[in-house]
Amino acid sequence: MTNRNRGKQLNFRLSETELEKFHENVEKSRLKQSEYLRKCILEKDIVIIDEIKELMGELKRIGNNLNQLTRAVNSGEFRNIDSLEMVKNELEVVWNEVIQALKKVNE
Structure with a gap:
């Protein structure tokens, strides 16, 4: 309109x-x-959702880490499985924070 x-x-x-x-x-x-x-x-x-800006920053950082790991795997340089596990754990934490923020919306 x-x-x-x-x-x-x-x-x-x-x-x-x-x-x-x-x-x-x-x-x-x-x-x-x-x-x-x-x-x-x-x-x-x-x-x-007050927390969304902070969560977006965390997701960007984790996404950058994931991109670096993907490049390393594709180039055959990947040697450290601990890095992959760390990114997986970070993603789980942020995902749980996103879920909590969304629950506040539905209250």
């Missing part, structure tokens, strides 16, 4: 505390204020 179809405007007042909370929620949602409010008003779910 384009802005041209949204000709109506809504104004309301908030206390300082409410405004701070509103700005925090908008920032966490990574939506524009108007998008955030439309989702709230239209009763759409707004899902915020």
